[in-house]
Amino acid sequence: MKSLQTFDAFAVGETIFVASVHQKEIPTQCPDCLGEKQWAISMPSGVSRIIACPRCDGGKRHWLFPMRHERTLEVKEAKVSEVSIRCRKAHNSEKIHTGIDYSTEPYIGHVSHDRAHGSREAALVDGKRMLAADAKQEDERWREEREKVATRSGQDIVAALQAAANESVRDLQRNIAKLKEQMMEAIRYPTLYGPKEVRAYPSATPRITEQTMADWLGNLLSEANIEGWSEQELHEAMCSCV
Numbered sequence: 182m183k184s185l186q187t188f189d190a191f192a193v194g195e196t197i198f199v200a201s202v203h204q205k206e207i208p209t210q211c212p213d214c215l216g217e218k219q220w221a222i223s224m225p226s227g228v229s230r231i232i233a234c235p236r237c238d239g240g241k242r243h244w245l246f247p248m249r250h251e252r253t254l255e256v257k258e259a260k261v262s263e264v265s266i267r268c269r270k271a272h273n274s275e276k277i278h279t280g281i282d283y284s285t286e287p288y289i290g291h292v293s294h295d296r297a298h299g300s301r302e303a304a305l306v307d308g309k310r311m312l313a314a315d316a317k318q319e320d321e322r323w324r325e326e327r328e329k330v331a332t333r334s335g336q337d338i339v340a341a342l343q344a345a346a347n348e349s350v351r352d353l354q355r356n357i358a359k360l361k362e363q364m365m366e367a368i369r370y371p372t373l374y375g376p377k378e379v380r381a382y383p384s385a386t387p388r389i390t391e392q393t394m395a396d397w398l399g400n401l402l403s404e405a406n407i408e409g410w411s412e413q414e415l416h417e418a419m420c421s422c423v
């Protein structure tokens with residue numbers, strides 16, 4: 182049997198003051214675009230492109246890592262209702278940690294001795310220290326994240342450009358599918374769809390002429406918006422041969 186060491190402790194019935202830090206999440210400024218919502222990518226050769234910031238999705242996402250917080254300090258007061266000694270073996274070590282905990286009345290939590298103070302002023306000093314430590318840690322996390330931006334931006338730019346390219350390929354595929362559908366309808370139901378000459382009088386059967394055919398195709402092609410795509414790209418969008 183070992184004799185217990187002695188501790189200075191608050192006694193049952195004594196008043197203790199305990200500081201606590203409350204924090205509220207606040208929307209974060211995007212660490213990548215710093216609120217600009219977009220990135221301007223330019224190359225010395227003169228090519229430039231504006232893309233939506235991938236991290237905040239062009240400013241649509243407001244809650245981003247690392248979170249920022251607004252902090253307030255509160256000092257609570259209560260009487261000690263019970264004092265307990267806690268002995269615990271440290272994880273992965275033979276060392277025994279011994280400490281004192283207080284139960285409180287009215288209940289303000291289970292308070293460890295190092296958080297309990299004999300005066301409101303002492304608790305306030307403790308609280309300000311905790312608040313400053315939390316804020317410092319958050320600032321450090323923010324700074325580290327800003328440093329990571331530089332190493333990660335290359336990959337992000339590639340991914341964002343790829344996503345933009347995929348999106349325009351999908352647009353092209355949609356437009357070409359619609360174009361095919363319209364042409365098929367015109368072949369299947371020539372009197373309902375397709376290039377018809379304006380009827381000279383209501384009972385006349387509409388006729389397809391070279392001019393109406395050219396106008397009709399011209400309209401369809403401009404709606405499909407396929408200008409600027411290479412023959413190879415158009416082939417890939419239209420054909421399932423590969």
Ligand SMILES: [Zn+2]
Pocket residue numbers: 211212213214215216217218219234235236237238239240
């Ligand atoms: Zn952003």
